[in-house]
Each structure stands twice: as structure tokens, then as C-alpha cells.
Amino acid sequence: xxxxxxxxxxxxxxxxxxxxxxxxxxxxxxxxxxxxxxxxxxxxxxxxxxxxxxxxxxxxxxxxxxxxxxxxxxxxxxxxxxxxxxxxxxxxxxxxxxxxxxxxxxxxxxxxxxxxxxxxxxxxxxxxxxxxxxxxxxxxxxxxxxxxxxxxxxxxxxxxxxxxxxxxxxxxxxxxxxxxxxxxxxxxxxxxxxxxxxxxxxxxxxxxxxxxxxxxxxxxxxxxxxxxxxxxxxxxxxxxxxxxxxxxxxxxxxxxxxxxxxxxxx
Amino acid sequence: xxxxxxxxxxxxxxxxxxxxxxxxxxxxxxxxxxxxxxxxxxxxxxxxxxxxxxxxxxxxxxxxxxxxxxxxxxxxxxxxxxxxxxxxxxxxxxxxxxxxxxxxxxxxxxxxxxxxxxxxxxxxxxxxxxxxxxxxxxxxxxxxxxxxxxxxxxxxxxxxxxxxxxxxxxxxxxxxxxxxxxxxxxxxxxxxxxxxxxxxxxxxxxxxxxxxxxxxxxxxxxxxxxxxxxxxxxxxxxxxxxxxxxxxxxxxxxxxx
Numbered sequence: 001x002x003x004x005x006x007x008x009x010x011x012x013x014x015x016x017x018x019x020x021x022x023x024x025x026x027x028x029x030x031x032x033x034x035x036x037x038x039x040x041x042x043x044x045x046x047x048x049x050x051x052x053x054x055x056x057x058x059x060x061x062x063x064x065x066x067x068x069x070x071x072x073x074x075x076x077x078x079x080x081x082x083x084x085x086x087x088x089x090x091x092x093x094x095x096x097x098x099x100x101x102x103x104x105x106x107x108x109x110x111x112x113x114x115x116x117x118x119x120x121x122x123x124x125x126x127x128x129x130x131x132x133x134x135x136x137x138x139x140x141x142x143x144x145x146x147x148x149x150x151x152x153x154x155x156x157x158x159x160x161x162x163x164x165x166x167x168x169x170x171x172x173x174x175x176x177x178x179x180x181x182x183x184x185x186x187x188x189x190x191x192x193x194x195x196x197x198x199x200x201x202x203x204x205x206x207x208x209x210x211x212x213x214x215x216x217x218x219x220x221x222x223x224x225x226x227x228x229x230x231x232x233x234x235x236x237x238x239x240x241x242x243x244x245x246x247x248x249x250x251x252x253x254x255x256x257x258x259x260x261x262x263x264x265x266x
Numbered sequence: 267x268x269x270x271x272x273x274x275x276x277x278x279x280x281x282x283x284x285x286x287x288x289x290x291x292x293x294x295x296x297x298x299x300x301x302x303x304x305x306x307x308x309x310x311x312x313x314x315x316x317x318x319x320x321x322x323x324x325x326x327x328x329x330x331x332x333x334x335x336x337x338x339x340x341x342x343x344x345x346x347x348x349x350x351x352x353x354x355x356x357x358x359x360x361x362x363x364x365x366x367x368x369x370x371x372x373x374x375x376x377x378x379x380x381x382x383x384x385x386x387x388x389x390x391x392x393x394x395x396x397x398x399x400x401x402x403x404x405x406x407x408x409x410x411x412x413x414x415x416x417x418x419x420x421x422x423x424x425x426x427x428x429x430x431x432x433x434x435x436x437x438x439x440x441x442x443x444x445x446x447x448x449x450x451x452x453x454x455x456x457x458x459x460x461x462x463x464x465x466x467x468x469x470x471x472x473x474x475x476x477x478x479x480x481x482x483x484x485x486x487x488x489x490x491x492x493x494x495x496x497x498x499x500x501x502x503x504x505x506x507x508x509x510x511x512x513x514x515x516x517x518x519x520x521x522x523x
Contacts (some may be wrong), residue, residue: 014355017356018358018359019359021355021356021358021359022363024360042378099276101279103280110450110496110499111492111495112453112454112457112491112492112494113454114454114491115457115488115492117461117473118473118475118487119485122484194366198368198369198370205373205374205458206370216371216374217374220374232367232372235368235371236364236366237366239366239367240362240366243366
């Protein structure tokens with residue numbers, strides 16, 4: 001409004017600004033090494049990264065690694081979701097169990113997942129299962145905690161009503177607990193998806209299980225700097241896709257929920 | 267429920283779990299799962315010695331330096347980005363992209379620039395921890411109550427006091443949420459940067475134990491990492507409770523009212 005009264009044009013739309021920002025970043029990465037601001041051996045110009053990416057995309061190894069990464073991520077996330085939701089509903093639904101397990105959960109949760117790396121390597125070597133262990137462990141907590149919050153949020157009147165109508169436990173979960181907990185479950189899914197990707201790549205990078213992370217480590221040790229950056233960009237793009245897709249899934253699954261309905265209307 | 271029963275309930279399961287671990291491994295001959303008693307003995311020998319000074323303290327020092335640097339940088343940048351609509355529009359996709367890059371892959375990149383010294387490790391921790399703080403600060407600053415900011419403006423509050431009393435305070439709960447996420451990322455990055463290339467530190471030592479098949483020592487290292495994680499998360503909660511006392515008080519009052 002102030003802009004209009006001052007007779008200035010309204011600000012450019014968000015997507016245009018965003019595009020300008022991205023273009024600016026590409027421009028900086030292209031020009032800084034060419035102008036000698038940073039050492040080209042450490043940060044090659046963007047065009048060199050793009051060329052390396054094109055080269056990578058022509059190899060079967062790249063696509064194989066991409067597939068391995070996505071498969072590990074999806075498997076780990078699926079296991080963590082099923083286990084987190086099932087345990088969360090049971091633990092959250094039985095108050096004495098919850099009280100008894102509370103301290104244990106609070107205790108186990110902050111244990112950094114990478115602490116398990118040496119154990120995973122001993123048990124499975126550089127197998128995909130080593131990385132899977134990390135992925136499941138890390139994303140499980142995200143999901144479990146959200147489900148526990150969700151179950152706690154159930155309206156007591158609704159719960160008592162269901163109880164006095166003698167709903168069977170499964171019906172109670174389906175009609176009372178689940179709708180309340182679903183937004184939290186979806187938040188857990190979104191957080192878990194991002195964490196699972198991080199741990200998948202980390203596992204590949206450190207343990208050396210097959211995937212894009214291992215390709216990055218290989219490129220780094222062999223001094224293929226442009227390829228390394230190209231792979232990091234690919235990983236970043238996967239990350240953006242995962243975030244966007246998780247958010248879209250969340251909105252779809254919760255279309256009926258007031259918070260989303262208000263969002264869409266506004 | 268009285269306090270005694272509560273404490274009993276809270277302790278029962280952990281005690282049971284530890285007892286189960288103890289019993290299950292007591293007579294075990296498995297090389298990978300040594301008896302818990304052996305692990306505990308190794309724990310005392312390994313960590314209550316010179317190693318505490320040469321490995322544990324440097325790790326914690328790097329973590330602290332990196333984490334604090336990330337919080338300061340994240341809050342400063344986040345406040346700037348959050349208060350300017352144009353800057354936000356310009357940087358939002360760029361920030362989304364950087365946040366989506368799993369921070370461990372930055373280790374090989376930063377190794378190019380900063381070698382394998384302490385500087386690289388601190389830089390890795392900063393570059394991983396800064397995103398949740400930054401993005402949460404942006405959200406928090408954006409969601410400030412408009413009536414409050416208009417009031418502050420019409421009372422001509424000075425920039426400095428507006429920043430301290432209105433912006434940082436109002437965005438405080440969000441910033442704290444980001445800082446909490448950043449803490450666990452920080453620990454992970456500390457360990458990873460040391461596993462990748464280091465000559466001392468917790469991550470380095472644990473990997474050395476694993477490679478030399480010093481299994482009880484390796485287990486004791488895993489336990490120590492767990493304890494570090496728990497201790498830091500408890501310390502964080504204490505600091506957060508102090509800084510956000512007004513907020514938790516407000517929330518409880520609202521819930522009861």
C-alpha cells in the first residue's frame with residue numbers, strides 16, 4: 001500500500017525474485033573462480049560442474065548409485081514409519097506404558113545416530129544394511145515422538161465418549177485417535193524423510209555402502225573436484241524434491257484438516 | 267501420583283533394560299557383543315585417562331565453537347532476511363537448496379578449502395547447524411505480531427531496543443526450536459568430521475577402536491557418545507527454560523485459562 005501511495009511499482013512476484021536469486025548464485029559460482037577470487041582447483045566454475053554432471057549422467061554407474069540411494073532412503077523411511085506409528089499408537093494409547101517408557105525414550109533419543117556407525121560396520125560390513133540401520137534408527141525417533149504428541153492431543157471428551165459407547169479398541173483408534181494424530185504423523189513423515197536422506201548419504205559417504213554418497217567420496221579422493229560438486233548438487237536437488245514432495249503429501253493427506261483448509265482459502 | 271512412584275516408574279524400564287543387557291551378554295562368547303561388565307571396565311580405563319584431555323575435550327571444544335558460531339550467524343542472518351521482504355524473496359529458493367544438501371557431504375568440500383585441521387571441523391559444524399537456526403529465525407521474525415511492531419514503531423523505540431525486546435524476544439520460541447535441531451546436527455557433524463579425517467577426537471578414536479577390533483573399547487565409545495548427546499540435550503533444555511520463561515509461563519496460563 002505504501003508503495004502504491006508513493007507511486008512506485010508493486011514489488012516483483014516471489015517466483016521472479018527467487019529465480020533472480022538462483023541466477024545470482026549461479027553467476028557468482030561461475031565468475032568467482034574465473035576472476036580469481038577463489039582457487040579454481042577448489043571451486044571450479046559452474047559451467048565445469050555442469051559439464052561434469054552431463055558426463056556423469058552418461059554413465060550407468062551414476063544412475064545405479066542414484067537408484068541405490070533412493071532405494072535405501074525409501075526402505076529405511078518405510079520401516080521407520082511403520083514401526084514409529086505402530087509403537088507410538090500403542091505406547092501413547094496405554095498411559096501406564098507411556099509413563100514407564102517416557103524416561104527411556106527421552107534417554108535414547110538424543111543418542112547421535114552416527115554413534116552406531118562402528119557397530120553397523122562390524123555387523124554388516126559395507127553392506128547396504130549398515131546404512132539402513134542408521135536411517136531407520138534416526139528417522140524412527142522423529143516419527144515416534146510426533147505420534148506420541150499426536151496421541152496426547154486427543155480430545156478427552158471424544159475419548160471418554162468413545163469409551164462409554166464401548167467402542168472396540170481398534171475402532172477407537174480408527175475413529176478417535178487416528179484423525180487427531182494424523183497431522184502429527186504427517187509432520188513426523190516430513191521430518192523423517194529429510195533425516196532419512198541425510199543419514200542415507202552419510203552412511204554411503206562414511207561407511208562406503210553403494211550410492212551417491214560413496215560416489216562423492218570416490219570423486220573426492222580421486223581429485224575429481226568438478227564431479228564432486230556435480231554430485232553434491234544432485235544430492236541437493238534430491239533433498240529439495242524430497243522436501244517438496246513430503247510437503248505436498250502432507251497437504252493432500254490433510255486436505256480435510258482445518259489448518260490446511262484455512263491455508264488454502266487464504 | 268506421588269513423586270516416589272513417579273521416580274520408580276521412570277527408573278524401572280531403564281534399570282530393566284540394563285539388567286537385561288547385563289544378563290544377556292554375561293556369559294556370551296560372541297566377539298561383537300562383549301559382556302557389559304567388560305565394556306564398563308573398558309569405559310573407565312579408556313576415558314578416565316589422558317584420553318579425556320587429548321580426545322574428548324578437543325571434540326567438545328570444536329562442537330561448542332561451531333555450534334555457537336552457527337547460532338549467532340543464523341540469528342543475525344535470519345533477522346535480516348526475515349525483516350526484508352525483497353531479500354526473503356531473493357534468497358528463499360537458494361536457502362531451500364542449501365538446507366536440502368545433507369550437511370555431511372560438505373565435509374569433503376570443506377576439506378579442500380580448510381585442510382583437515384580444527385578450522386575445517388568447526389566450519390563443517392557451522393555450515394550444518396546454521397540452516398535450522400536461520401530458517402526458523404526467518405519464520406519467527408515473519409510471524410511477529412503486527413500490532414506489537416506497529417506499537418513499537420509509533421512509540422519510536424530505538425532500533426536496538428526494538429531488536430532486543432521485540433524481534434528477538436518474539437521470535438525466541440522459534441529460534442529455540444531451530445537451535446534444538448541444530449544441536450543434534452552439530453553432534454553428528456562433529457563425529458563425522460572426525461571420522462573422515464582427524465588425528466584426535468571422539469569420532470576418530472571410536473573408528474580406530476573398531477578397525478583394531480578393540481570391541482569393548484568401541485562399545486564404551488558408543489556409550490560415551492550417547493551420554494554426550496543426552497548431557498547436551500539436558501543442558502539445552504535448562505538454558506531454554508531460563509531464556510523462554512516468559513513464554514512457557516504464558517502458554518501454561520493460556521492453557522489453564
